[in-house]
Amino acid sequence: MDAEIRSDVVRGSAEIRQMDEKGDIATGEKLDACRTETVLVDQNGLFREGLKRLLAETAYYPDVSAASLDDVRFKLEANDGAILLILDAVNDHAGSCEQVRFLKEQNPSIRVVMLVERYDLKQMLAAFEAGAAACLMKSTSHEALVKVLDLVMLDETVFITTILAQLHEPTAFSAQGNLRALSARETAVLECLIEGASNKVIARMLDITEATVKVHVKAILRKLKAKNRTQAAIWASTHIVKTPQ
Template identity: 30%
Template sequence: MAGFLIVDDHPMIRAALETALLRAYPDRPVLHASDIASAEGILAREAALDLVLFDLNIPGADGFTGLIRLRNAFPRVPILVVTGHDDPPYRREARAAGAAGFVSKADDTATMLNAIAAVLAGDGHWPEDDAPPAAADEGIGSALASLTPQQLRVLELLGEGLLNKQIAHELDIVESTVKAHVSAILRKLNVHSRTQAVLLAQKLNFKQLG
């Protein structure tokens, strides 16, 4: 089913976006999700959606983890980040993590619709003052995007300071599986220690961005 998915935990934001979308694209349905799990469920059922409008800070996903999870699981569907965090570090990280465009919730409706049209056309949409990601940022984004959903979750928990045994309990898996995930994470991120992996994990959280 062609159409749009709005992923935002604020009902008023979802309603405003839906109104704008239906005026511009009256023949395309608009679906809603208020958390990352609901978004994943909808995308699994509706594989032909045209676009996801995604707030980075939603329940079930801290920082950029939700964006990366959706990009990994549903690479065909472009994601337009729609957020209140309109600082260059957020935009650069979103771009490196695979977003197709970025708009602020403070932007007017015309800007929002222009961004949607650009992403639907395959052109992407980024503020004019944004340069492409630096090579290092792009490499980090690509490396993080290569992680499986389970590896990404393990990396999140490493960033929270959990030990292998605690991670195993949190994810309901055996400790040897956690060790295997950690080894794979270190290899994919091209780092040699848990500490280095944790430093990269911190890039997934808004609080760590300058």
């Protein structure tokens, strides 16, 4: 990054954080008051670097980034003030929740945003019970992510509206669904809905037309007695056991 670009990116801050040659842990000097001390943990180096670039011109450029919490624990435990932790929870959600619970006990001021691949009601509840302030899918847009980080640092807890709806009436729908009523093709479509795929994407994945996808979605909603595809997907995410590929 040349001097001009560096100056634009960190306008008003002490200095740009430099990434080490492995792209793992990067630290910088003291930031000014407008910046939020941020730690990013994700085992995927490319994802870490991409997210750092996206956050470069925001108040949340990571002071430290690493592949695991163990690599940055010194930073988190040495800080007793407000700090933002963006944590990948895809591969070991239960373990991540335990680590978040421990960190929150050590420093209640830590604000944690957990990154997941899909919205699973049980996992969301576990994350919030552990002390996370928000759970977001890794496919979340840059703009939405920054808005959520803003809210989190205002000491808000951010629930996805569809999750809240399920919390308000947890049994009204869950007791009615019947996966056995679905055909093999409808189950395949439902698995795509769990991943948040659009009709167009589902059609391409299953090699069928969008019109056929719409027919299957309508049948799924009717058989599961779901109000919409999001409700069906959230319920099914805790009931479908996928066959290993």
